[in-house]
Amino acid sequence: MGRTFVGMPPFPVAARTALADSQLRRNLAHATGTIRGKRAGAVAELEDWEDLGAQAAAVKDRTLAHLDEHLVALEEALSARGATVHWARDAADACAVVADVARRHGIDEVVKVKSMATQEIGLNEALAEQGIAAWETDLAELIVQLGDDLPSHILVPAIHRNRAEIRDIFRTRMAAAGRPAPDDLTDDPAALAAAARLHLREKFLSARMAVSGANFAVAETGTLVVVESEGNGRMCLTLPDVLVSVVGIEKVVPTWRDLDLFLRLLPRSSTGERMNPYTSMWTGVTPGDGPQEVHVVLLDNGRTRALADEYARQALRCIRCSACLNVCPVYERVGGHAYGSVYPGPIGAIINPLLRGVGQDPQVDALPYASTLCGACGDVCPVAIDIPGVLVHLRTAVVDAHRSDTRPTAEALAVRAAAWTLGDARRLALAEKAAGGAGRVRRGRGMPGGRGAVSWLPFAGSRWTGARDLPLPPRESFRAWWRRGGGTEEGRR
Ligand code: SF4
Structure with missing residues (x-):
């Protein structure tokens, strides 16, 4: 009996394992680079x-x-x-x-x-x-x-x-x-x-x-x-x-x-x-x-099922040429196995959720997020499938499918907290003050205006700072600047 994709972990987990394999990345970079050049010619x-x-x-x-x-x-x-x-x-x-x-x-x-x-x-x-x-x-x-x-x-x-x-x-x-x-x-x-x-x-x-x-x-x-x-x-x-x-x-x-x-x-x-x-x-x-x-x-x-989705049905135009895989920066780094399907890469990220439906399997629900939305896949598709557009459309479908979940995800909690904060001017003002105080700050290079960055935040902020810097908020918030007259000639002086 051959191996199957059944039981594969969701993309973020599988991708982490694949990224650790430098031989895999070398093989992929060489092969996709060669095909890309030949195709372009x-x-x-x-x-x-x-x-x-x-x-x-x-x-x-x-x-x-x-x-x-x-x-x-x-x-x-x-x-x-x-x-x-x-x-x-x-x-x-x-x-x-x-x-x-x-x-x-x-x-x-x-x-x-x-x-x-x-x-x-x-x-x-x-x-x-x-x-x-x-x-x-x-x-x-x-x-x-x-x-x-x-x-x-x-x-x-x-x-x-x-x-x-x-x-x-x-x-x-x-x-x-x-x-x-x-x-x-x-x-x-x-x-x-x-x-x-x-x-x-x-x-x-x-x-x-x-x-x-x-x-x-x-x-x-x-x-x-x-x-x-x-x-x-x-x-x-x-x-x-x-x-x-x-x-x-x-x-x-x-x-x-x-x-x-x-x-x-x-x-x-x-x-x-x-x-x-x-x-x-x-x-x-x-x-x-x-x-x-x-x-x-x-x-x-x-x-x-895919055909019933009037926008995303364009994915059924696919002629399986694989050009979208060969230009995808995500695919080139993680390879095909991380997508947990015989259809990997950008087309896999849209066709699997469309064929199987969203909201039932975390492995399938993770796929529309397996993209930077850089747009290279859509540009190269010979039958003009708007792959980034369908990815965003499917992300919406995944979110909608989980709205009634009794145990919300960390992301859903973070968005709810943001909505609560942004929904009231006083709460937002307090949050702006607090933002400068939380986390570990790295001053200096590479950030807009040389402002420095927050390089570590406690959970759930650590989900962001674990992989990226967060630009440090300005010392003065916009509303404080406005209150002291920053919007006027006088205030600017
Ligand atoms: S580039 Fe377009 S036609 Fe080719 S595999 Fe990808 S989605 Fe299908």
Whole structure:
């Protein structure tokens, strides 16, 4: 059974642990910096990049506004081409469909194309409970699976690992999963890729069933689309007899003309390539060619909940390019595991609360706060999702969800105390006087007007001063200055 995110601590706790890992920060800074540079070059080649993004956002918004109609059209087209369509309300429904198909064929081993949706529903673990082994075939996913690890990036799930760590994982773990790594394996990327290729080739040739997701589903013809870089997806989608694709309902695009927009945006925004190396498309069953039994599981799992939020539903435009992760200063320092989900980074901070709802799980409620609101994620998003705006919107939702809590948080108490103080002029005047006296004062450099700072306050002020300085209040408050006539010519003299 693989590791899961279930039971992960809330972001502030997990981030503190991650920040202590300097190797992790080095790996992340190197990887995200490289991808950022490549992406910037690929995007700069297109003069109409912004315009393409605006068009793509408009297509997604129009589609989401009539999602019911487009999904029915997709179902009809898929059924007409020989695919069996299943509707899954949640993760359990979807996993049950996949397990049932495998059981009916007596299959105990499946190969998988990299798929966020199947990770979201915990498919590998659900299949393992039924005695069915699911093998990841994407190189980075294979590294994560063999290392009994968790993915930490949408596009590069093993971004937190360096070459030497990957060599050690292959050397020690590959044999238990199939063909072993060569004894003399080095950490040369070509050697690592060759070892993975040989290991996976045996899986492709023996598997009778594959499981995939889909980047897009074209409603007008019932065509599913997977874009990838390694060719493992093409192997999975063509060699086995049975194919099950788990597709989030927001993946639907009405027409091929719409798809064209997204295929131009996605590779440049994700890997910084003009075109991704492999784009596989399949439409139901083609007699004598490829899988002869095709199932498509249309997955809700919280998407209709997100859709009900008229402002935040824009998050469902996401094409999982991961550009927002690569520019995020928070993600670059803490990595993906701290977000406690297969969707990390800025998109994870909004999509997890939207899919799962707020007010029930402290881990989910912490995510909208896992941001400095610097805005880099929103600037870089190819489908113009206002991620900072949705983060603020969700913070409001989290606060609203806890208004009736019988045990308020320290933050809520502090805000109530501030409201009480600010609600009365005399109370405010007293507080202003007291502010200069509490805590430990550091005079001097770096503060506005050279005023010095409060470097330590007792609880709950210590929640602030534990990590930052608090500028020292001016010696004279505004109201004292005003009373002695500071607002007049005379007073200023
Ligand atoms: S939110 Fe935007 S930038 Fe982030 S993964 Fe989705 S499409 Fe890419």
